[in-house]
Amino acid sequence: MVERRVRPLVGEPVAMDLLNTRWAGGGVEHDLLDSLDGLRQWLAETGLDARFAADRATLDRLLRVRGALRRLREHPGEAGARADLNDALAHGCVRRRLQEDAEGGPGTPAFDVEFDDPSWGPAWTAAAGYLDLLRSPDRIRGCANPACILVFFDTSKNGTRRWCSMAGCGNRAKAARHQARGRAGRTA
Ligand SMILES: [Zn+2]
Numbered sequence: 001m002v003e004r005r006v007r008p009l010v011g012e013p014v015a016m017d018l019l020n021t022r023w024a025g026g027g028v029e030h031d032l033l034d035s036l037d038g039l040r041q042w043l044a045e046t047g048l049d050a051r052f053a054a055d056r057a058t059l060d061r062l063l064r065v066r067g068a069l070r071r072l073r074e075h076p077g078e079a080g081a082r083a084d085l086n087d088a089l090a091h092g093c094v095r096r097r098l099q100e101d102a103e104g105g106p107g108t109p110a111f112d113v114e115f116d117d118p119s120w121g122p123a124w125t126a127a128a129g130y131l132d133l134l135r136s137p138d139r140i141r142g143c144a145n146p147a148c149i150l151v152f153f154d155t156s157k158n159g160t161r162r163w164c165s166m167a168g169c170g171n172r173a174k175a176a177r178h179q180a181r182g183r184a185g186r187t188a
Contacts, residue, residue, distance in 0.1 A: 015130035057119035091120035
């Protein structure tokens with residue numbers, strides 16, 4: 001039984017969550033996707049484990065999309081990163097359909113995705129999820145702590161979220177502000 005690794009931020013949309021498989025902590029950089037066990041954990045945490053296997057091909061493809069997303073954040077519009085993303089997207093095909101409702105309702109829009117190889121599934125899902133988030137590009141942001149590399153999609157009403165989490169970087173910033181105020185009070 002492999003020990004589950006605790007990430008500081010989970011639950012973001014899958015494209016953001018893929019970027020958050022890397023995090024800084026204790027002066028070192030962590031990477032959940034450094035092994036197939038890590039991939040297995042990630043697939044479970046994102047609910048993709050029911051459909052996709054944790055194998056080497058899946059991991060390689062996922063890492064390529066993660067690299068592309070990372071480069072697109074650092075250099076928006078980078079052609080190579082866009083090409084990598086589009087390459088992953090080309091391996092899936094969306095088929096839309098109208099799903100029957102219980103009790104004769106109007107029906108519910110639904111879709112299925114077909115992959116030319118299932119190992120593209122998680123990579124495609126993250127890439128496609130990123131396209132969806134791009135409808136509100138200003139809501140895709142990094143944590144305001146410069147030492148933190150986590151990203152999030154801000155779903156707050158006013159779009160004022162600043163931290164990966166209030167319990168993590170948010171609290172540290174609050175504590176630092178208190179400390180600074182305490183120092184200012186003593187020297188006055
Ligand atoms: Zn943070």
